[in-house]
Structures are given as structure tokens and as C-alpha cells.
Amino acid sequence: MTADSSIDEEPALTIPRPPRFWASPFGWSFAAAAGVALACSILLLSTAVQPPAQPVVLTLKGVMASKADFFDDKEVQRLLRGHNIQVEVTRRGSREVALEVTGQQSEQYDFAFPSGQPAADLIKNDRQAKGKYNRTTRLFTSPIVLASYREYAETLSRNGAVTTHHRPPETSLYYTLHTGKFIELGENGSTWNSIGIQEQRDVNDRVIANGNRVLAHSSGVCRSNSAATYLSLLAFVRNGTRPPKDDAEVSNVAQQIQPLITAAGMPESDLFKSYVTPEGKSQGPIVVVYEHQYFAYQIEHVRRHERVDDTRVLLYPEQEFQSDPEFVALTPNGHRLAEVLATDTALQERMKELGYRVTEGADVRGTRQLFDYLRVNGIIPPADRTDLTSADFPELGLLENLIRTVGRCQQ
Known part of the structure; x- marks a missing residue:
């Protein structure tokens, strides 16, 4: 029997290759979504590590005499920072304070704090005559x-x-x-x-x-x-x-x-x-x-x-x-400082620690408060007048x- 030279070959199994990832519609959609996710992640991470915004600190300039010692006190400075305030002091004698404020050509100070009322009166009278801003506050006394x-x-x-x-x-x-x-x-x-x-x-x-x-x-x-x-x-x-x-x-x-x-x-x-x-x-x-x-x-x-x-x-x-030293605000920001000093209980306590008679309520001279504070701290106060x-x-x-x-x- 003569063999048939034609042999029927079995059909080859062909497995179709999937389309390339980036050529598929899904690939581009995935890439877009991944890009958005990555960008959001970077934004979140940068936000997480970025320090919080610092509060704006208001720097106020004042001219004063012996009461500059009050603002030089480290504890007073710390308490004022709690209100986002810092004070820059120019030292003068009390009468020099008045002469400098009344003679200044520009408003370079936010407040003046002469040690006594006569100098404060010179400032107030001059500014009232010139129609300039001035508001006064009495914070404490000291004979x-x-x-x-x-x-x-x-x-x-x-x-x-x-x-x-x-x-x-x-x-x-x-x-x-x-x-x-x-x-x-x-x-x-x-x-x-x-x-x-x-x-x-x-x-x-x-x-x-x-x-x-x-x-x-x-x-x-x-x-x-x-x-x-x-x-x-x-x-x-x-x-x-x-x-x-x-x-x-x-x-x-x-x-x-x-x-x-x-x-x-x-x-x-x-x-x-x-x-x-x-x-x-x-x-x-x-x-x-x-x-x-x-x-x-x-x-x-x-x-x-x-x-x-x-x-x-x-x-x-x-x-x-x-x-009776008078705090004379020369600008609205100066008056803001005066309000802080007049209402912050910690600052008023510090005033007593620094020996001032702090005005409060019926105790207009602050004598009782100060003398009580001295007794608590082992110091016999002066006799009542x-x-x-x-x-x-x-x-x-x-x-x-x-x-x-x-x-x-x-x-």
C-alpha cells in the first residue's frame, strides 16, 4: 500500500496576546487616576510636615522714663507675647519724654509713659491743641x-x-x-x-x-x-x-x-x-x-x-x-496695649510683684492690695497713714x- 504523501497537519493553537497596557483604554484611565492620587499624597504630606503659620506679632514703640523698667522685665515681656505684642522702649527723662513727643515731626511712637502727671499733661494738652490722637489710662501708682x-x-x-x-x-x-x-x-x-x-x-x-x-x-x-x-x-x-x-x-x-x-x-x-x-x-x-x-x-x-x-x-x-503715671496712647495700637495692661490679671499680678500699687475697684490707690501682697511675702508694710x-x-x-x-x- 502506498502511503499517502499528503499528511493532514493538526491546526495550530493560537492564543491571542492581550493588547499592550498603555495601548488599552484601562491603562490610560489608571494612569490618570494614579497621577491624581500621587499628587494628592504629595500635597497631604507637604501639608503635614509644614509648620503652622506663626501669629503676627505687633511691635509697639514707646518713649518713657523710669517705667521702662516695667517693660524690660522678662516676665512682662513673656506675658505680652501671649497677646502677640512686643514693646520697643526709648528711654528718656520724664520731662524729656514730654518734650520729645510734643516736638516730634512724625508719629514715631505708639505711646508715651512719663513717670508723673505733669509730663503727661504737657503731652495731652499739646496733642489736643493739634487735634492728634491721645487716650490716657492709669494703671498703677507709686509715691x-x-x-x-x-x-x-x-x-x-x-x-x-x-x-x-x-x-x-x-x-x-x-x-x-x-x-x-x-x-x-x-x-x-x-x-x-x-x-x-x-x-x-x-x-x-x-x-x-x-x-x-x-x-x-x-x-x-x-x-x-x-x-x-x-x-x-x-x-x-x-x-x-x-x-x-x-x-x-x-x-x-x-x-x-x-x-x-x-x-x-x-x-x-x-x-x-x-x-x-x-x-x-x-x-x-x-x-x-x-x-x-x-x-x-x-x-x-x-x-x-x-x-x-x-x-x-x-x-x-x-x-x-x-x-500717678499716665499711659498716653498716641495711636490706636498704643491704646490696645493699654487695654491689655489694664485687664490681664497676670500682668496686674506682676505689677504688684514689681512693687506698684495697682488700681482696682474701690481701692483706687491700690494700697491694700500691695500691702497684703507684701505681708504674704514676708515683708511688713508701712503703717497706714x-x-x-x-x-x-x-x-x-x-x-x-x-x-x-x-x-x-x-x-
């Missing part, structure tokens, strides 16, 4: 006092010029200054040696000698509120316990009290810093300061040493001159005349 050392206070006591607040006198930090008698000692040319300072001994049991006249040292009256206030006190007492009423009285009383003014030639805050150094007595055994400076020092001394510094004392003049005699400033124009005459000021 003018004379800071001294126990040996000198006891010497004045034996000469009838001071009376201790507490007994026994060696535990008292406070004395009432009989201003008229103190002025007499200075006018008579009395020296510390002539009134018996040599009967006192220092902490090293050495006899104290001082041939200088019995006078209080202050910053310059041409620039300093504390010095101008002390000047007004001397004028009030020497003018028959009333302020000079006209130019003739100003001229007369200026001649009498000019020899009693001894300027240390340094800012108010620096004068106090010198007082609390070991060399303070060489600067002057009696210096004109603000009460809050002394209390802030004692509060810190108790914190560091668990006791008061009983070698340094305060003399409160019989005729009290209450220093039973004689509420207060000295008055001369009328503003007459005060300026008195300052220029006694201080021989250039402006």
Missing part, C-alpha cells in the same frame, strides 16, 4: 519717697526730723519724714557729722563719719519726674504748705530751695541701682526714688535670702506726693517755670 540707710535714719530721728513707723525702731523699715525740720537742717548748713552720725557704727562696727550737708540727692530736675516732684514738695513746704500761685511766688521760693537740690546727674532707675550697691552711701545717704523700686528690691531680696534687707529704709514725707495731708503741684505753667529756674534748664 515719691526718700531711700536711706538705718544709721542715717536713726541720726535724723535723734534730731527730730523723722519718726519711726514701728517699734522697736531697729526692726522698722519705714519712717515719717518731718519735711520742715529736714529742710531746716539743710538750710542751716548742718552736716551729718554735726548732727551726730559719728555715734552710729556700720555693720563692721566701724564709726561712721560724713562731713557732707544734710540733703537728699535726686536726678536732675530738668529731666526727671521724681526730682521735679521733690522740688515741688520743697516749694510746697517752704511756701507755707501751699503751692506757689504766681510768678512772683515761684521766683521767691526758687531762691530759697535751690541750695537744697543736689542732683546726682543720672537717670532715676540708675540712681536707685546705685543706692542698693555696697558703694551706695558714697553716692548719697538719702536719695529720691519711687516706692515701687524699694519694694521690688525687698521682694527679690526675700526671694534670694529669705529675709528683708533691714539696713536700707524708706522715709515717707509728711506731705504725700502721689506719683492717719494724716492724709497731700502736697499739690503748682499750676503746670508755674511748675515749668520753677523747674527751669531752679535747674537752669536749657529748654
